[in-house]
Amino acid sequence: MEKGSFEVKVGLAEMLKGGVIMDVTTAEQAKIAEDAGAVAVMALERIPADIRSEGGIARMSAPKMIKDIQNIVSIPVMAKCRIGHFAEAQILESLDVDFLDESEVLTPADDANHINKHAFKVPFVCGCRDLGEALRRIGEGAALIRTKGEAGSGNIVEAVRHMRKVQNEMKVLTILDEEELMAKSKELGAPFSLVKQVAKLGKLPVPNFAAGGIATPADASLMMQLGAESVFVGSGIYKSEDPPNRARAIVAAVTYFDNPEKLAEVSYDLRKAMKGLDIAEIPEDQRLQERGW
Amino acid sequence: MQTVGILTLQGDYDKHAQVLRKRNVDTRSVRYPDDLLNCDALIIPGGESTTMSKLMDHIGIRDEILTFAQTHPVMGTCAGMILMANRGGDSRVKPLGLLDITIVRNAYGRQVDSFVEEIEFKTQFGVEVIKGVFIRAPKIKSIGGNVEVLAELYNEPVFVRQGLHMATSFHPELSNSCAIHDLLISMIWEPVLAE
DSSP: EESSSHHHHHHHHTTTTTOOEEEEESSSHHHHHHHHHEEEEEEEOOOOOHHHHSSOOOOOOOHHHHHHHHHHHOSSSEEEEEEOOOHHHHHHHHHTEEEEEETTTSSSSSSSOOGGGGGGSSSSEEEEEHHHHHHHHHTTOOOOOEEEEEOOOOOOOOHHHHHHHHHHHHHHHHHHGGGGGGHHHHHTTHHHHHHHHHHHSSSOSSOEESSSSSSHHHHHHHHTTTTOEEEESSSSHSSOOOOOHHHHHHHHHHTTTTTTHHHHHHHTTOOOOOOOOOOGGOOOGGGGSOOOO | OOOEEESSSSHHHHHHHHHHHTTEEEEEEEOOOGGGGGGGGGEEOOSSSSHHHHHHHHHHHHHHHHHHHHHEEEETTTTTHHHHHEEOOOTTTTOOEEEEEEEEEETTTTTGGOEEEEEEEEEEEEEEEEEEEEEEOEEEEEEEEEOEEEEETTTTTEEEETTTTTSSSSSSGGSOOHHHHHHHHHTTTHHHHHH
């Protein structure tokens, strides 16, 4: 019996397609997320908007909180570890977390290297701003890619930029001659074998989700129409005025992303979305997306 | 040309479509009750059974699936099997009750216990061996008298059939084999032949 192969890692990512993964900080919030139809929850100590406002070092979630959440929900439980912090990843794997996010939302532990994700049985998801970054993470063993966006901003503009960039760079690969692929691989800073694979498939070899700034059903629809296969919602739910209703509305919005009447219907009774931030208001050295490479 | 509907509320519906395309079968994504009208069979894919169960009620497609299932083949894989069972013992999922089986969700463990194992099953042409990909898979704890076990793993059923309905606790759509989808396609003709 073969466990922890790349195949079963990507297999779980496939099962999460067309769904919403919700950030939660308590077992109660996890229950609300499951009841609303989330496909998975992301257990973390503070949601990105609070990390941003409170400052300090953001680390992996406490083991007790993860166990409490695992005990209350039946859907997959994900957790975040710091970029390069493979000891946090080892601890979270020992807690039987279902997916690990090596995340720029937490304070990076290594400014040069990401985790060797092939060394783990637990699958990893990593953020990216462009195709080169996506393929470097896949080369290190990531089984799922998401846009970085700008976490905790409630502003979709960065996730859109990152998704468009990845899609555009993939389209370019599909029309290049084979002779041009090595130069492109050098330019993207991406493994040649993966560049060749994307040129052939026209898509990433692992699922491609959206994250960072999704706050409304319309945001979720926008990302799905731009090519995302699922969405992560962080601060957008628990920083809004009615988390359970908003959570349910975003779940329906992902399934019916191409139906404007349905999107209007699920948005009809929603109270205020999170306030959000203009990206220009965030000093460059405080932009989470700049973490990792 | 036959058309196989794939429930496209959430999950790995695309993987099923890819398998069926290899067999030149038309596929249709089923998200609204009317989508079932021109389908000859239905697949309920892998994914999260709690999410799919809620979305079925959100759009109101449950009764249409039950009516469709009276006269058409239906196949469920993993979460799809949980949704086709008649007993799950978990209030978070409201199953359709198309198969007389009792299910325990995530019974092989969490993701770190997900695994790949060879599965043998009999077809009219002999014994097929396919790769069984088990992802946080459910177990069948008991089966009714009319349920036929088509494959077992460690002496427990993992592939069952009852009349026009069948289900697997693993993901044939993630293997390279079309054998289980071929069985579903052949079942489309059975009600016609029986008349």
